[in-house]
Amino acid sequence: MKIAILGGGIAGCALAFVLKNAGVTPVVYEASDALASGASGNPYGLYNPRFTAERNPQSDFYISAYAMALRTFAAFSDIGWRPSGALHLINDEKKERRFSQTIENWGWDEAHMRLVGVKEASEIAGVPLGYGALHLPQSGSVCLKKLAAAYMDGVDYHLNAPVEDYEALEADAVILACGPEALKFFPDMPLGKVRGQITQVASTEQSEKLRCHLCYGGYMMPADAGVHVLGSTFQRWLDHSQVLEQDDAENLQKLAVNVPGLEKGLTVVDHRAAVRVTSRDHFPMVGRLPGKDNIYVSTAHGSHGIVSSIMAAHLLADMILDRPACLGADTIAALSPARFI
Ligand SMILES: Cc1cc2nc3c(=O)[nH]c(=O)nc-3n(C[C@H](O)[C@H](O)[C@H](O)COP(=O)(O)OP(=O)(O)OC[C@H]3O[C@@H](n4cnc5c(N)ncnc54)[C@H](O)[C@@H]3O)c2cc1C
Incomplete structure (x- = not known):
């Protein structure tokens, strides 16, 4: 065939x-x-399931997809795989409710997904955080x-x-x-197009301490060769791939709001924009x-x-x-x- x-x-x-x-x-x-x-x-791109409060056909897809991705990545040797975990910060009340329901309805073993308080989240991250989080220890990033x-x-x-x-x-x-x-x-x-931009920033002494991926509406990856990836913007009204300075500012600002202090001294070294596709x-x-x-x-x-x-x-x-x-x-x-x- x-x-x-x-x-x-x-x-x-x-x-x-x-x-x-x-x-x-x-x-x-x-x-x-x-x-x-x-x-x-x-x-680099971050891999994790898309969280839903309920267990439904959509969550079943992402749960299977996440498991399939982990076992697929494990079979490759040079894909820039960094399974150092991800902390999804509980930075609003909606997430607090939704993540608790996810834990209850998905029925995952604690070794794969659990809620952690502020102190433990900070210890896992290696940098001080102001929020508890949903922690997925096998989540991470890969070089696309x-x-x-x-x-x-x-x-x-x-x-x-x-x-x-x-x-x-x-x-x-x-x-x-x-x-x-x-x-x-x-x-x-x-189908609809959604433009987005990631920003690469040179690390600082403090940001080098970050040991796992942080998700807070945007995301920050641990440094690789002195560079972090910050993501990402979402613009349904644009469908071009030119980089925009204001998007770098937005990615840094999201970090500053959610992990205050970690953005200090980070300098933009590169960026990339592209168009995602979503369905209705x-x-x-x-x-x-x-x-x-x-x-x-x-x-x-x-x-x-x-x-x-x-x-x-x-x-x-x-x-x-x-x-x-x-x-x-x-x-x-x-x-x-x-x-x-
Ligand atoms: C800023 C940004 C950040 C993102 N971050 C993440 C992340 O952290 N984690 C994650 O999971 N996802 C992330 N995504 C989404 C992810 O990148 C996309 O879901 C994924 O790349 C889609 O892959 P694709 O192969 O469907 O599309 P594409 O990568 O766009 O590939 C489609 C290809 O088809 C080719 N093509 C088009 N027309 C034709 C034709 N007629 N004949 C032949 N070839 C054709 C195009 O040239 C293109 O190379 C992000 C996306 C963006 C924009």
């Missing part, structure tokens, strides 16, 4: 990895001159370009190869993993396109693309190869593009 994949971001590369391991032949067509050059081109390269090891791909007419490709099935460009082929898909219900769009026999889609990975793209790849491989599905029927229906018809 030959499967054509449009898009060499992490969604397309994860698909190629899973399909190759299943014994079929994926071929990736990437419009630009490099893999992981769109939304997937950030130096390296992850894409690892996924693509041994896979045939074409760069500078924008596909205009996917029906002309010689393949048994086609998968659209081309981010917002899926709209070009199916303009009625309810903020859940990925993964499955067979209605009315099309062998055309599939994996997009709308929003701000959790690292974990959702690898789970989406396993689900699509099951569908294409007619294997028992790795996700429940409710979750598959919640992901399907048919949900919007």
Whole structure:
């Protein structure tokens, strides 16, 4: 079987990895001159499940996706994997309620997710914090370009190869993993673009003490070679990838508000902007396109693309190869593009 994949971001590369391991032949067509050059081109991305108060088809997807990502990363040796944990700060009342419900309804073992008070959160972080947190000790960050390269090891791909007419490709099935460009082929898909920017800052003596990832609406990663990644802005009203100075200021300001003092002396050394894709219900769009026999889609990975793209790849491989599905029927229906018809 030959499967054509449009898009060499992490969604397309994860698909190629899973399909190759299943014994079929994926071929990736990437419009630009490099893999992981769109939304997937950030130096590091944070991976964690998307938290919901309830256990529902959506949470089941992210729970499975997080577990799948952890075991996938463990099998690679050079992806810049830093599983040093993440503290999701409880910086408002809503989060306090929601995280307690998450703990209760998800039923995870304490070794994988638990609430910690201010003192313990500060000890885990290595820097003083003003809030307690939801702590996920296995969460962390990964280098997206390296992850894409690892996924693509041994896979045939074409760069500078924008596909205009996917029906002309010689393949048994086609998968659209081309981010917002899926709209070009199916303009009625309810997808939206959300621009965002990350900021890289040179560390200070104090910020070097940070030992785990902090999430507070924005996020800060521990320093790597003297540089922290701060993320990220969200602008539904913009869809360009030019960097904006005011976004760096916003990322620093979010840190200053949530971990006062840690921002002192941090200087901007680099930045990157890109466009994410979300669907109308903020859940990925993964499955067979209605009315099309062998055309599939994996997009709308929003701000959790690292974990959702690898789970989406396993689900699509099951569908294409007619294997028992790795996700429940409710979750598959919640992901399907048919949900919007
Ligand atoms: C600022 C910012 C911070 C983020 N932080 C995180 C984070 O910390 N953790 C996390 O999990 N996620 C994060 N995300 C989201 C994550 O990056 C995305 O969900 C993920 O990269 C989406 O991957 P993708 O492969 O679907 O899209 P993309 O990476 O955009 O890939 C789509 C590819 O398709 C190609 N393409 C388009 N049209 C065609 C065509 N016709 N033919 C061939 N190729 C085509 C494009 O060139 C592109 O390379 C962040 C996003 C942004 C913008």
